Amino acid sequence: MSFFVPLLLLCLFSFCFVKKVDAYGSFAEGAKQALPLVKSLLPFLACMLVAVELAKASGLYNLLDLLFSPFLQMVGIPAELSQLVILKPFSGSGSLAMLNDLLLTHGSDSYIGRCACVVYGTSETVFYIATIYFSGTSVKKLGVALWIGLFCSFLSCAVGCLLCRVL
Amino acid sequence: MQYIWLFLVTTSISLLLFSNPNAILTAMTTATQNAVSLCISLVGIYALWLGVINLAKNCGILQTLCKKINPLAKKLFGAHNDEISADLSLNLSANLLGIGNASTPPAIRAIKNMDKGNGKLTKGMAMLFVINACGLQIVPTTVIGIRSNLGSANPTDILLPCLITSLATTAVGILLVNLLFGHNK
Numbered sequence: 001m002s003f004f005v006p007l008l009l010l011c012l013f014s015f016c017f018v019k020k021v022d023a024y025g026s027f028a029e030g031a032k033q034a035l036p037l038v039k040s041l042l043p044f045l046a047c048m049l050v051a052v053e054l055a056k057a058s059g060l061y062n063l064l065d066l067l068f069s070p071f072l073q074m075v076g077i078p079a080e081l082s083q084l085v086i087l088k089p090f091s092g093s094g095s096l097a098m099l100n101d102l103l104l105t106h107g108s109d110s111y112i113g114r115c116a117c118v119v120y121g122t123s124e125t126v127f128y129i130a131t132i133y134f135s136g137t138s139v140k141k142l143g144v145a146l147w148i149g150l151f152c153s154f155l156s157c158a159v160g161c162l163l164c165r166v167l
Numbered sequence: 168m169q170y171i172w173l174f175l176v177t178t179s180i181s182l183l184l185f186s187n188p189n190a191i192l193t194a195m196t197t198a199t200q201n202a203v204s205l206c207i208s209l210v211g212i213y214a215l216w217l218g219v220i221n222l223a224k225n226c227g228i229l230q231t232l233c234k235k236i237n238p239l240a241k242k243l244f245g246a247h248n249d250e251i252s253a254d255l256s257l258n259l260s261a262n263l264l265g266i267g268n269a270s271t272p273p274a275i276r277a278i279k280n281m282d283k284g285n286g287k288l289t290k291g292m293a294m295l296f297v298i299n300a301c302g303l304q305i306v307p308t309t310v311i312g313i314r315s316n317l318g319s320a321n322p323t324d325i326l327l328p329c330l331i332t333s334l335a336t337t338a339v340g341i342l343l344v345n346l347l348f349g350h351n352k
Contacts, residue, residue, distance in 0.1 A: 030221025034214035046202035053198035054179035108319035121307035137282040149300030
């Protein structure tokens with residue numbers, strides 16, 4: 001797997017050589033767009049991270065966990081994973097740390113460990129995506145779309161845990 | 168989005184006022200500083216991929232790729248001009264290849280270009296957001312990396328459940344967007 005992307009890039013660079021395209025100039029031209037793009041993201045990212053960090057510091061996550069964990073267990077998500085399921089839409093790095101913890105405590109080949117991997121691998125940081133995708137647009141209300149995203153992310157946790165039992 | 172944000176911030180601050188008022192400002196400052204350092208690393212990552220994408224464009228590979236994926240993109244997102252369809256095709260293919268970092272910049276550009284400035288969320292924008300929120304990925308590289316790090320006997324045995332799950336939820340997502348946004352194209 002570690003060869004795949006580098007090989008793809010090598011093909012691309014060799015192709016430039018064959019086609020006599022100015023690779024150096026084209027690359028620089030593209031890379032130039034990175035700074036303005038990220039500059040437009042910064043204020044929105046700051047906003048979102050403030051909420052995430054506050055919720056972490058105040059223990060709001062633990063409260064949410066207590067609130068939702070019975071419901072999550074009803075759809076077959078083990079109690080050990082409810083915090084991961086709740087944190088994932090908000091924070092990629094936070095849930096990665098949590099995945100690491102879970103694997104260390106329960107073992108990476110246990111049922112809990114495998115479920116945790118599938119939950120992490122198939123759900124997305126929905127709020128992060130919503131923030132950076134729509135930061136430069138006039139759209140301020142995502143409404144239904146946000147709920148569809150959250151629902152799908154949650155659905156994948158439930159389906160993933162179910163599949164881990166069978167596969 | 169704004170209500171969720173407001174809810175998180177107000178409840179957390181109220182909770183902290185009782186338990187640990189000193190932590191409030193520290194947490195907020197840490198968060199904004201984290202945002203800056205995250206952005207700095209994002210500039211680096213996006214510079215690489217935007218560079219590569221521009222390279223692919225200038226030697227004509229991108230155009231070929233777009234022609235291949237365009238029918239699919241048209242079905243999903245509706246008809247758009249060439250620039251937008253190129254970005255949409257790029258986003259789809261980067262997602263499928265599991266290069267998540269390469270999929271974000273074209274998605275941001277495409278959404279910006281689809282925006283008509285009237286504050287309305289179109290079906291195409293919603294579809295792009297939902298497909299990316301479903302995290303369709305053929306190989307979840309991060310998870311496999313962690314598993315083999317921690318001495319799993321078989322790091323890749325989560326591949327199949329991951330793939331089936333994300334295929335299923337992406338299908339549900341596409342269906343829901345089509346149902347709920349079918350009227351406004």
